Ligand code: ADP
């Protein structure tokens with residue numbers, strides 16, 4: 747078998763409503779070689795969300811079975827629902843040399859860092875509390891109590907930003923996207939990461 751250079755893992759976390767999904771979609775369209783890690787969740791689909799595209803939507807029983815069978819690389823209970831990343835999906839992709847983008851919460855990001863210290867962790871924050879509230883309400887996919895719950899959780903989540911490698915402030919969508927693109931390009935050009943490729947090109 748050909749010796750593949752493993753792919754990179756990019757983790758994006760943000761308080762709900764910050765614009766992470768919007769930015770993730772834009773980023774994926776800019777980098778066709780980037781693979782989105784489709785999580786499993788017990789949350790019901792939002793309008794427009796598709797099973798097997800945005801998430802794998804499963805029952806609590808199914809999810810708990812996956813945990814007990816060791817199929818989750820990481821998982822967390824977020825806002826009352828389970829969310830988790832399949833171990834098989836991630837390992838298969840990076841072993842095949844593919845780059846992966848994970849959109850997961852802070853607890854999940856910590857678990858990924860423990861298992862893959864080389865993962866690049868990016869935290870996105872809103873420009874203000876007021877703007878975060880506005881965006882959550884504008885999205886209009888969650889009930890008012892749910893919006894309140896997500897705003898309260900955001901106070902704790904933002905404290906974790908310091909554990910990440912990069913912090914992007916999503917005030918202007920365009921500026922935030924430029925920064926994310928910059929982080930990905932700089933990571934790919936990092937000398938230590940690129941060396942195996944150089945070595946292959948010139949010394950094999
Ligand atoms: P998340 O995935 O972080 O929960 P979304 O991507 O669903 O957030 O975005 C929440 C809402 O905020 C959406 O209505 C989206 O269109 C809007 N939004 C995202 N980024 C910006 C921005 N920079 N300026 C204004 N609105 C934004």
Ligand code: 5GP
Nearest residue numbers: 762785821822824829830831849850851854
């Ligand atoms: P939402 O319900 O808004 O799609 O997601 C709620 C939260 O769950 C977000 O912070 C999102 O990043 C997180 N999340 C989505 N998938 C996963 C996952 O596989 N693992 C973990 N730990 N969090 C996830």
